[in-house]
Amino acid sequence: MRWDELDKQPCSLARTISVVGDRWTLVILRDCFLGIRRFDALEKSLGITRHVLADRLKKLVDSGVLYKTPYQQKPIREEYRLTEKGLELHPVILALVHWGDKHMVDERGAPIVHVHKKCGQVMQPVTVCSCCKEPVTAKDIRVEVGCGWQDLAKELLP
Template identity: 50%
Template sequence: MLGRTYDDQVCSAARALEVVGERWTLLIVRDVLLGIVRFDGLLASLGIARNVLSDRLSGLVEHGVLERVAYQQHPPRYEYRPTAAGRELALVVIALMQWGDRNVPSPEGPPRTALHTTCGGELVACLVCPDCGGPARAGEVATRWNRA
């Protein structure tokens, strides 16, 4: 049986899942990246329990994925803005979204498409080799251990 943490795993993916692997977390990140940055907006968008949202937001702030920024003093109110680490998760969210469109499709088609703001083209999440500039397709990826 899988434990509640991945402490005994020597794996970067497992460490990342400690931060973003809970079922609501990437949906919260998705919404923040879409511009829903206030607690009440996230609550309405996600249909999540207040205490769960509060807990997940605290964890994302603690791990440096989001930052909590005051937008009102009396009473104190905050927005949750993505940090550089949080913005990097856009690739993960888009890749997961596109995987879902291909492998768990909706009969109505994809509900959202990622667009390049510069030219309006439809973005495709993919791995690119920095040496040759070519895309790495399924079956063209290998890993190696970096520890002896």
């Protein structure tokens, strides 16, 4: 499977990786969730070259994850905001941060914590079943062939 063909694969994960799977995109999205919206501020925060940042932002806009909106008229300057599609990546970012806080921190601990505004407590993301609301892990899930992958899945899944 070639990198530039991931978006054509009959796999939702491969298609998702085609949008957010390079080494800069997730940290760009992290900064967007932290409220950083302007090109210069993203460039400064990330220490990324203008060319790479412009390329990743264009891809996120073209994919419908971000949209540009003007914040200044003369000259026109735009900032990047999360779309609904982009906001739906928040649980993914939280899960990755939680994994990093558990497995990638040094002796100082987590660099930031997420506080639930409603109860004021530091929270950890939890995956629950959408039907019964019970927590689920990889061992609690069975994979079955979906409509979007009928023919190929029969060959690949047990």
